[in-house]
Amino acid sequence: MRFSSMKKLFVAALVTLGMAAHAADTIKVGVLHSLSGTMAISETTLKDTVLMLIDEQNKKGGVLGKKLEPVVVDPASNWPLFAEKMRGLLTKDKVDVTFGCWTSVSRKSVLPVVEELNGILFYPVQYEGEESSKNVFYTGAAPNQQAIPAVDYLMNEVGVKRWVLAGTDYVYPRTTNKILKAYLKAKGVKDEDIMVNYTPFGHSDWQSIVSKIKKFGSAGKKTAVVSTINGDANVPFYKELGNQGIKAEDIPVVAFSVGEEELSGLDTKPLVGHLAAWNYFQSAESDINKEFIAKWKAYKKDKKKVTNDPMEATYIGFSMWVKAVEKAGTTKPDAVQKAMIGISVPNLTGGTATMMPNHHLTKPVLIGEIQEDGQFETVWQTKGTVVGDAWSDYLEGSKDLISDWRAPLNCGAYNVKTHKCQGQNYK
Amino acid sequence: MRTAIKLLLLTLLFNIFLQAGNFESAIKDLTASSYSKKQKVIEQLSREYSDNKNLSTLLQAMLNGKLYYTKMDKKFVIVRKKEGGKLHTVELFNPESKSVNPKSLYKKVKTNNRLRSIIRTKLAELNLFSPDKKRRLKSVENMLEHLDKESGALINKALKSEKDSKVLAKLNEANLILKAKHGDEKEKLLAVKKMGAYLSPQTLQTLKEIESSTKDAKLKSAAKKSIGSIEDSKWFYSIIEKLFFGLSLGSILLLAAIGLAITFGVMKVINMAHGELMMIGAYTTYTLQQLLPNLMEYSVIIAIPLAFIVSGMVGIIIERLVIRHLYGRPLETLLATFGISLILQQLVRSIYSPLNQEVKTPEWMSGALEINSALSLTYNRLYIVLFAILVFAAVLLLLKKTSLGLKVRAVTQNREMAQAMGIKTGWIDAMTFGIGSGIAGVAGVALSQLTNVGPNLGQAYIVDSFMVVVFGGVGNLWGTLIGALTLGEINKFIEPVSGAVLAKVIILIFIILFIQKRPRGLFPQKGRDAQE
Numbered sequence: 001m002r003f004s005s006m007k008k009l010f011v012a013a014l015v016t017l018g019m020a021a022h023a024a025d026t027i028k029v030g031v032l033h034s035l036s037g038t039m040a041i042s043e044t045t046l047k048d049t050v051l052m053l054i055d056e057q058n059k060k061g062g063v064l065g066k067k068l069e070p071v072v073v074d075p076a077s078n079w080p081l082f083a084e085k086m087r088g089l090l091t092k093d094k095v096d097v098t099f100g101c102w103t104s105v106s107r108k109s110v111l112p113v114v115e116e117l118n119g120i121l122f123y124p125v126q127y128e129g130e131e132s133s134k135n136v137f138y139t140g141a142a143p144n145q146q147a148i149p150a151v152d153y154l155m156n157e158v159g160v161k162r163w164v165l166a167g168t169d170y171v172y173p174r175t176t177n178k179i180l181k182a183y184l185k186a187k188g189v190k191d192e193d194i195m196v197n198y199t200p201f202g203h204s205d206w207q208s209i210v211s212k213i214k215k216f217g218s219a220g221k222k223t224a225v226v227s228t229i230n231g232d233a234n235v236p237f238y239k240e241l242g243n244q245g246i247k248a249e250d251i252p253v254v255a256f257s258v259g260e261e262e263l264s265g266l267d268t269k270p271l272v273g274h275l276a277a278w279n280y281f282q283s284a285e286s287d288i289n290k291e292f293i294a295k296w297k298a299y300k301k302d303k304k305k306v307t308n309d310p311m312e313a314t315y316i317g318f319s320m321w322v323k324a325v326e327k328a329g330t331t332k333p334d335a336v337q338k339a340m341i342g343i344s345v346p347n348l349t350g351g352t353a354t355m356m357p358n359h360h361l362t363k364p365v366l367i368g369e370i371q372e373d374g375q376f377e378t379v380w381q382t383k384g385t386v387v388g389d390a391w392s393d394y395l396e397g398s399k400d401l402i403s404d405w406r407a408p409l410n411c412g413a414y415n416v417k418t419h420k421c422q423g424q425n426y427k
Numbered sequence: 428m429r430t431a432i433k434l435l436l437l438t439l440l441f442n443i444f445l446q447a448g449n450f451e452s453a454i455k456d457l458t459a460s461s462y463s464k465k466q467k468v469i470e471q472l473s474r475e476y477s478d479n480k481n482l483s484t485l486l487q488a489m490l491n492g493k494l495y496y497t498k499m500d501k502k503f504v505i506v507r508k509k510e511g512g513k514l515h516t517v518e519l520f521n522p523e524s525k526s527v528n529p530k531s532l533y534k535k536v537k538t539n540n541r542l543r544s545i546i547r548t549k550l551a552e553l554n555l556f557s558p559d560k561k562r563r564l565k566s567v568e569n570m571l572e573h574l575d576k577e578s579g580a581l582i583n584k585a586l587k588s589e590k591d592s593k594v595l596a597k598l599n600e601a602n603l604i605l606k607a608k609h610g611d612e613k614e615k616l617l618a619v620k621k622m623g624a625y626l627s628p629q630t631l632q633t634l635k636e637i638e639s640s641t642k643d644a645k646l647k648s649a650a651k652k653s654i655g656s657i658e659d660s661k662w663f664y665s666i667i668e669k670l671f672f673g674l675s676l677g678s679i680l681l682l683a684a685i686g687l688a689i690t691f692g693v694m695k696v697i698n699m700a701h702g703e704l705m706m707i708g709a710y711t712t713y714t715l716q717q718l719l720p721n722l723m724e725y726s727v728i729i730a731i732p733l734a735f736i737v738s739g740m741v742g743i744i745i746e747r748l749v750i751r752h753l754y755g756r757p758l759e760t761l762l763a764t765f766g767i768s769l770i771l772q773q774l775v776r777s778i779y780s781p782l783n784q785e786v787k788t789p790e791w792m793s794g795a796l797e798i799n800s801a802l803s804l805t806y807n808r809l810y811i812v813l814f815a816i817l818v819f820a821a822v823l824l825l826l827k828k829t830s831l832g833l834k835v836r837a838v839t840q841n842r843e844m845a846q847a848m849g850i851k852t853g854w855i856d857a858m859t860f861g862i863g864s865g866i867a868g869v870a871g872v873a874l875s876q877l878t879n880v881g882p883n884l885g886q887a888y889i890v891d892s893f894m895v896v897v898f899g900g901v902g903n904l905w906g907t908l909i910g911a912l913t914l915g916e917i918n919k920f921i922e923p924v925s926g927a928v929l930a931k932v933i934i935l936i937f938i939i940l941f942i943q944k945r946p947r948g949l950f951p952q953k954g955r956d957a958q959e
Contacts, residue, residue: 041782204877204879208672209922236877267787
């Protein structure tokens, strides 16, 4: 009896020892995506994507001969909690890299923490720009990689003359629309041909707004709606468009927040023919994409699972990080940050993504029409890739700024007129 | 002689064959993936085969996304039905040849916006003489949107044979526009004068062009006059439209608030789970559609009594288990029902997933009733207005004309006296709460047609419903009706000016100020009972 409990103790000691040894041999990867609350719908997918990628990398033998170990935390769609969890990841768990955040406000909340503790964050969602941090790599689209090309497409290919900028009332649509309005005006569009409209989150009574759009669109000039409407408010919006007889051929709606994942739970009939601008569609025809989709479906054990743009951004970010760590030979933040710039990896649409000195990517821009099966049919795409611009060229104050994290500049917001570095955050 | 006839027949037959063969070979290229190639094919087809009956079938199928072809031998088929992984198809040129095959054997002829717009124009030209009235109307409306000089002959031809007044009006409008654009001086002036009676955007646009470009003073003043009269009637219709929007929003508020008017207004129970009872009604609709996929068209109607029963039962359970013990303690009731609302939300999340569920809209509820070019009312809103009125009438009848209603009123006015008269007050409490909850469920059915069905559905409406009941006057059903409609109208008249976000703020401030002035709402309860 006594002997056996001794044995137990011994085994326990051994196990602890083994774990300690094991822990030293792994590289910790933080995953900071909401698994509960309003954003859980979108962010859970990205958590699973990171876990799948880690799994796969470990099968290949890990990185630098070490296995990757995911540390998953749940910030619960609570913005201040994001910062707390990030601090925990960096100080307690001592992660070497973090993949996380979706909304801009969660990123802004995490930003001071990553900068203070010199961590590395990969942010995989399209956002409003006007930011460049030494510690953040933006693998989603900046406005000039999504909004501006979409407007160009409508202007040049469809011949749109009148513009409705409709959005949900928060920072991403407000900033994007500000940039778009400045851009349209620079292209000679008059004030009376632009209509801006904001609605609250989860707006459901669209009748008077749609009726207003209809009237705005019946002035004889081709009209389009540029939509930064977020989340589930889109469903009643498109329904109302259909009910009031507005067809995609008459007034097309190009959306920046409607992807395959959002469409998978919808009655797509009223949406067919409307447009979306992204840097990736599941329907992209490339071998690497087919392989990725197959792997994803197998990982989720669900044949109906779809892939989307932020997943591709996560994929690109992860492969870049692996490559940078291998290039630097270490996971030390400063070395990896330096190695990241200039790294190129294949993207899922058949091209390559390169990390630029401003911590943004080169991306192709695709415009797709929504199909009945909830997929997109690419109708237009940029010839090559577009370099992400941290500071918009169309906004007063931000057009003189550039970002370059290489020596000797090493600055997130460098004013080319005054030759001063304004720090990482302008304003 | 006989050989000659034979020969003739043979050539005839051959000709027919040849023609069919040509048509079939002409459409072969529709299997191409390039949209510009498909566009060329369609343009060629409508040039050369406009008499071929198959063309309209082909284009219609393509427009609806029903045109597929077999991967093996590139034969075109039209899909009638999709079932599981199988497609029910008929051959394009042979409607009798039905077959059912796995989906993977077929490929869809895809279309994009530009292609669909071209097909629609071509179809319009083909359908102008269709025996179907609706098709002709659609076709003229489409032509109106893409008028060019060449359409003139077609329209004149159609004008001679057309009998239907609606189609005729549209044709006349198109004719006038063409005359105003391309006619001689006299025709132009006459057309411009007449155009003031039409409302379509194309007419207005043509007039504006003429007004700004012409040098003829007479024509200019005529155009100006016509524009004025069009804008006047447009303004009139836009007011009617706003009234309807307000009415429709008001009726939704009414539906959401009637149940609360009973539980809060009559029973004085602050039920924070009211929104979740609506959510249960919406989920009942969803579940019904999942269980009976073949009855999609009637699912909404079947869901109404079902949702009433389901939500009503849930309400009775809540009353018996929790609220019964808390009568007369409003703060505790508020907290307890708030807890219940969270439990119900989580329950739905666990059973159905946190994602929104897709509730289908039946065919008869989509689309709009077009009164004229300036005014069209969407069917789903129309039905909901009617439905709200019906529900309101039913509740009023129930409370005023039935013995149950009499007992409910008796119990809420003086519990002890009612008890002394032999009324089982406990049972009446449960029934009243059940009815209020059931009506919330019915409101949920209506909401499922307008908004997203998800766990948060109830929260979006709970504040609005309390607002309506407080504004209208607690305990007064008529107050609820007037309150809901007033708030709806105010909202819709402010919204175009202030935007949706500010409109909500303004309404809230308005109600706060109003309550300061009249703390008991629009129609306060009178009598001894009201003093409590």
